[in-house]
Amino acid sequence: MTFEQLDLITPILKALQERNYKEPTAIQAQAIPKILAKRDILGSAQTGTGKTAAFSLPIIQLLHTEKNNHKGKLAIKSLIVTPTRELAIQIDENLAYYGKYTKLKHAVIFGGVKQGAQVNELRRGVDILVATPGRLLDLINQGFIKLDQIKIFVLDEADRMLDMGFINDIKKLLKLLPSKRQSLFFSATMPDNIVSLAGKILTDPVKIEVNPVSSAAETVKQKVYYTNKSSKKDLLFHILENKEIDQVLLFSRTKHGADKITRNLKSKNIQAAAIHGNKAQNHRQKVLTQFKEGAIRVLVATDIAARGIDIDKLQYVINYDVPEDPETYVHRIGRSGRAGESGTAISLCEPEENAYVKLIEKLISQKISVVDKNPFPQTDKPMTALEKKEFNKEKQRKKQAFFANRKRSR
Structure with a gap:
């Protein structure tokens, strides 16, 4: 037609x-x-x-x-x-x-x-x-x-x-x-x-x-690296040593995480910038324009900020954090492989995210290809339910202490 x-x-x-x-x-x-x-x-x-x-x-x-x-x-x-x-x-x-x-x-x-x-x-x-x-x-x-x-x-x-x-x-x-x-x-x-x-x-x-959300684009090649939480940064640097990966949309779960990833990339002289809800609109538009023009190699984004980003011929999407919601994964990787073009989606999976990968595979009815040549393989084990409970309690305690200290310092 x-x-x-x-x-x-x-x-x-x-x-x-x-x-x-x-x-x-x-x-x-x-x-x-x-x-x-x-x-x-x-x-x-x-x-x-x-x-x-x-x-x-x-x-x-x-x-x-x-x-x-x-x-x-x-x-x-x-x-x-x-x-x-x-x-x-x-x-x-x-x-x-x-x-x-x-x-x-x-x-x-x-x-x-x-x-x-x-x-x-x-x-x-x-x-x-x-x-x-x-x-x-x-x-x-x-x-x-x-x-x-x-x-x-x-x-x-x-x-x-x-x-x-x-x-x-x-x-x-x-x-x-x-x-x-x-x-x-x-x-x-x-x-x-x-x-x-x-x-x-x-x-x-x-x-x-x-194309219901359960179907990932056929034009997108999907890969997963199983690694440890502490190794993700080094694994990302390793992946980006491949100069063919010249334009990457990278997803972070949080705004704070997006900023931290961006700082890490810049420390290795990799052109990077972050967009999320805390960034001013003029900054977000400037960064997006620079990314489209090739001045920025890695655009680090949260899910809400990335909704609506449409980059012609974008080939690479990296999930620095595997999303808990499998439908979010499908939306993310759909930023590449658009309009019949080919694309590659790479996920960096730490132990606590192993279960998320299984949910994604169930939704899309296919196995995601595991990268065997991985210099930073996963050796840690996922936390038990009790360990996770204690971890979350400690995380909440630190958060409350942080805000209490900030309030006292005002």
Whole structure:
């Protein structure tokens, strides 16, 4: 199938040709005709499947056609809500690519930065608005945004939205939207709370499920090094001695861990930078740009900060910490091997994470290849239940002591 067969208009096809888009992905082929037919959509698709284009292209076409037929005051006609700044910016960039030969205006708003520039753009008029929930409700309350003209509403990455505690914001937002609208709901997973939320948003939706989260991308080669917690740093240095690994997205479980890993890498003269929730937005965007341009070799990220990062032809993902949630693993490695390109995912597994690897293998229904040529093999044993209990108690005691000392020093 080609994009021409999806009845897309010439301005969009011209933009797609410039981006070298030749054939639609599965979710694009299924969703675009239904959205153009003005149906509500309940979509389940893992990262890297082309979901953003699946809803952006038909939205641009519908609004472009309407704008040409009806001249009038500019008002927000489509609202796309997404959980993170990075994902919001990525969607806005894609709207710029796909809609460059239309006269539609779009804008992106998110928290963590001053609102002045965003408000000025809204005042100039916007057809499509991409937003994170907090900043959106804030600007609505200040009177800068009205949603009474919304015709198409998109809730993207709904599962991550709920994980990040945005459920009350979404409920408030739903009350402000026109009851007569087209709604598009996308989520990588469909647990009961997501299905319940979808039921409040959608009317007679078309259900589309592509590459469920249990399936890891076939284009990604998966490897695991079994090592000790104390050896992870040295093992990482050993892996990065391979100069072919020239661009790496590395995942850390915590913000503190991301900063520590970055310091360790820099001490070995490896260009590295960290992005996580404690980093300012302008820093995160600067680092992401440098990574895309090749100035930074290793981008160290936490899961929330990495959601929405889309790097063309990214080949390597390293799990410095194996995630407890196997679905998180699938999302992580899906950052490589996108759009048919090949990729490699490497996990560094300490004894306490052995069980997490087994859960991942169960979810994806395949064994992860174990690297035998490992100069830092796993020799420690996982803690017993009693040892783990004592370890956690001591960890909590140290944490409380740290905050108590900091409070006394103020």
